[in-house]
Amino acid sequence: MIQSIPVYDICSLSDVRQDDLLISRFAPYLDAHKNLFFPHRHSFYHLVLFTRGAGTHSIDFERFDVMPGQIYFMVPGQVHSWQFEGFTDGYIINFSEAFIQSFLLQPGYLDSFSFFNGNLKDAVVNLPADSFATVKELFEHIIFEIMKPAPLGSDMVRLLMLQIFIHVNRLNSNPAGSGKLTYNQTLLKNYQKLIEQHYADIKLPKDYAELLYITPNHLNAVCKDLLGLSAGELIRNRTLLEAKRLLTNPQLSISDISLRLNFSDNSYFTKFFKKTESVTPEEFRKQILKP
Known part of the structure; x- marks a missing residue:
C-alpha cells in the first residue's frame, strides 16, 4: 500500500529534461514507472491517448473505464491512479505551462480549452473513429520529432500539440459560436x-x-x-x-x-x-x- 501521496515533476519522471517536456509511447512509460499505479499528483499538464487496453483510470476520485480511442487531459494538482487489464498502450505527453506559453503571446491560452478547466466531464473524451485517426497521426508526428531531432524541433512539437488541442476542443464546441467568452x-x-x-x-x-x-x-x-x-x-x-x-x-x-x-x-x-x-x-x- 502506498505510504505517502507523491507529487511528481517532469524531471523526476525522466533522465532528460527538455523544455519542460516528456513524450513517450505509453507502454514503455508505464513499464518504467510502475509506482504510478498508486495515487499521485503531477506538477505539470498530463495528456494520455489510449490505443489499446482496458481497465480503469481514477482522476480526483472519479473512475473512468479505459478504452481505445479515449484521450485524457489532466491539470497540475489532480490526484490520479490507474488499474489496467492486460497490455495497455498509447501515447503520453507531460508538459509545463511554460512550454506552451513561451511560444505564444496570449497569457492563459490553455484556459481557453474546455478540457483544461479541471472539470472532469470535459477532461475525458471518447474520440469518434475519424478524429481518433487524426489525433493518433498527430501523436505519431510528435514521436517522430522527438526520435529524430531537427532544427526548431521543439516549435514543431508545440504546433502539433496545439493541433491536437484545437481538434479535440472543436468536438465539444458550438460550431456557430465565436469562441469568445461572454x-x-x-x-x-x-x-x-x-x-x-x-x-x-x-x-x-x-x-x-x-x-x-x-x-x-x-x-x-x-x-x-x-x-x-x-x-x-x-x-x-x-x-x-x-x-x-x-x-x-x-x-x-x-x-x-x-x-x-x-x-x-x-x-x-x-x-x-x-x-x-x-x-x-x-x-x-x-x-x-x-x-
Whole structure:
C-alpha cells in the first residue's frame, strides 16, 4: 500500500529534461514507472491517448473505464491512479505551462480549452473513429520529432500539440459560436481562479465578490445561471476536493488536514466532510488506501 501521496515533476519522471517536456509511447512509460499505479499528483499538464487496453483510470476520485480511442487531459494538482487489464498502450505527453506559453503571446491560452478547466466531464473524451485517426497521426508526428531531432524541433512539437488541442476542443464546441467568452463567462472563470488561489483562507462569497468588484447577489446569479450551483457551493466543493486529496496521504493526521484547510476544529471539519460524502474523513481514507 502506498505510504505517502507523491507529487511528481517532469524531471523526476525522466533522465532528460527538455523544455519542460516528456513524450513517450505509453507502454514503455508505464513499464518504467510502475509506482504510478498508486495515487499521485503531477506538477505539470498530463495528456494520455489510449490505443489499446482496458481497465480503469481514477482522476480526483472519479473512475473512468479505459478504452481505445479515449484521450485524457489532466491539470497540475489532480490526484490520479490507474488499474489496467492486460497490455495497455498509447501515447503520453507531460508538459509545463511554460512550454506552451513561451511560444505564444496570449497569457492563459490553455484556459481557453474546455478540457483544461479541471472539470472532469470535459477532461475525458471518447474520440469518434475519424478524429481518433487524426489525433493518433498527430501523436505519431510528435514521436517522430522527438526520435529524430531537427532544427526548431521543439516549435514543431508545440504546433502539433496545439493541433491536437484545437481538434479535440472543436468536438465539444458550438460550431456557430465565436469562441469568445461572454462577460459573465469571464467573470465565472475569474471567480474559479480566485477560489483556486484562496479556498483555504477565504470562505465567503461576499469576500470574493469584493475582489471581483461586483455584488454578492450578482456573483451568485452568475454561478447559478452558468453552473446551476450557488457561489458558496463552488467554494465548498473545492475545499472538499482538497480534503479528499490530502486524505490520500496517510502521513497527514486529520488534525493536520483540518488545520491546512482553516477549519476551527476537527469536529467541524468532520461534520463538513460527512454532510456531503456520508462517511467520516477517517472512513474515506480507509476506503481509498486499502490494499
